Amino acid sequence: MLxxxxMLLDNGRTQDGEPHLAGTARKPAVRLSADTAAxxxxxxxxxxxxxTPxxxxxxxxxxxxxxDRVVWLPLNSPGCAVHRQLGVSLGSTVKIGVGS
Known part of the structure; x- marks a missing residue:
């Protein structure tokens, strides 16, 4: 489940023209429990x-x-625009796997 x-600092419009502020943002990452990762x-x-399809x-x-069996993603960070890329909302079933 997704x-x-x-994130406070993401691809939102408030950081347009502010590369130094945007540079302080956390790096996007997927989060899983230890059991789900295993x-x-x-x-x-x-x-x-x-x-997703x-x-x-x-x-x-x-x-x-x-x-367990929950995957967390930042919603609108560099390389991670959940709604646009996956076409689903929070609570949806998604597939996860190792690799790119």
């Missing part, structure tokens, strides 16, 4: 791909204390 959040054979830092997003993994 979950996520808009199910797909992924380790911290590995590229993990989240996909419409598209996919590949980001480095951060293993996080969170519910």
């Amino acid at each position: 979950t996520g959040w808009r 199910e797909i054979g992924a380790a911290d830092g590995d590229a993990v791909t989240v996909s 419409r598209g996919s997003i590949s980001l480095p993994l951060i293993i996080t204390d969170m519910p």
